Amino acid sequence: MRFHAKSVYAIARWGVLMLVGCHGRAADATESQERGNMSIEIIPGVAIGTVRLGMPRRELPTGVTIQRDAGVLEGVHFLLDNDVVDEIWIEDLRTLGREVKYKGQRIDGQASLEQLQEIFGPCAAPEEVLGGTRIACASGVQLGIASDGPTTSIQVRLRR
Secondary structure (H helix, E strand, O other): OOOOHHHHHHHHHHHHHHHHHHHHHHHHHHHHHHHOOOEEEEEOOOEEOOEEOOOEHHHOOOOOEEEOOEEEEOOEEEEEEOOEEEEEEEOOOOOOOOEEEEOOEEEOOOOOHHHHHHHHOOEOOOEEEOOEEEEEEOOOOEEEEEEEOOEEEEEEEEEO
């Protein structure tokens, strides 16, 4: 199996974000209280909420917070590559505090990993990465699992 430099970089970036991503949870919770019942739609290969893959930095909606090449908008995190959205994710489906939909159907925020694999699958075998486990699903969604002691977070991610 050959690895391209961009793939290796993306895998390393995924692992680092799994490790340091927890810092946004308090901000996500505050934002969710302010937004009320707004939902986030996952559209594989396209978008999570209002953040679209391939969206230039200049087109990101107002209210976005960006530090270097990482940003967040209404609980949806993203990475920029050459000022274009390259990855989008929900840091932890279980603590987001907002309704999430896929194909118009609500996803239970407390859904088990097996239930999420049924929703987004079929999915490949889990792959260990720095900071957790990654599962690629046929829908184009990647699930990330990280354990911090007794707490397990489930990340939902899209990539270009």
